[in-house]
Amino acid sequence: CPLPRGDCSLSRLLRRLLSARRSLEICLFAFSSPQLGRAVQLLHRRGVHVRVVTDAQYMGLQGSQIGLLRHAGIQVRHDQENGYMHHKFAIVDRRMLITGSLNWTTQAIQTNRENVLVVEDAEYVKPFLDEFERIWEEYDPIHYRFF
Helix, strand or coil, rough: CCCCCCCHHHHHHHHHHHHCCEEEEEECCCCCCCCHHHHHHHHHHHCCEEEEEEEEHHHHCCCCHHHHHCCCEEEEEECCCCCCCCCCCEEEECCCCEECCCCCCCHHHHHCCCCCCEEECCHHHHHHHHHHHHHHHHCCCHCCCCC
């Protein structure tokens, strides 16, 4: 998807995300796309309840959008364990699942061969929503281990 022209995979993904009216749950390993970061911040400013789960190691890398999202007041939680929090999905208004191999990075969007699946069938959305809620609780800061 060469940026910023016309109707491409990024613009289709942005339209799906920006359709959120009530909630957006994001569970991503890598999030450094400025365009997607701005869209998430815009949704937050519109009053959409946004929550993000990400990988602790990746979120500190240069270019990550996670710090900007936190600074904007968006709730972010991250793993505290060995291994990666490697999921790549988002849930819009508890009814639309966006999932696939895509990390939300400019490199992935512009260069990589990736796949994204958008599903609005509750039978498929519910297990991802359940997984998000399970991880959200597991990554609650009250459970963090510092020593």
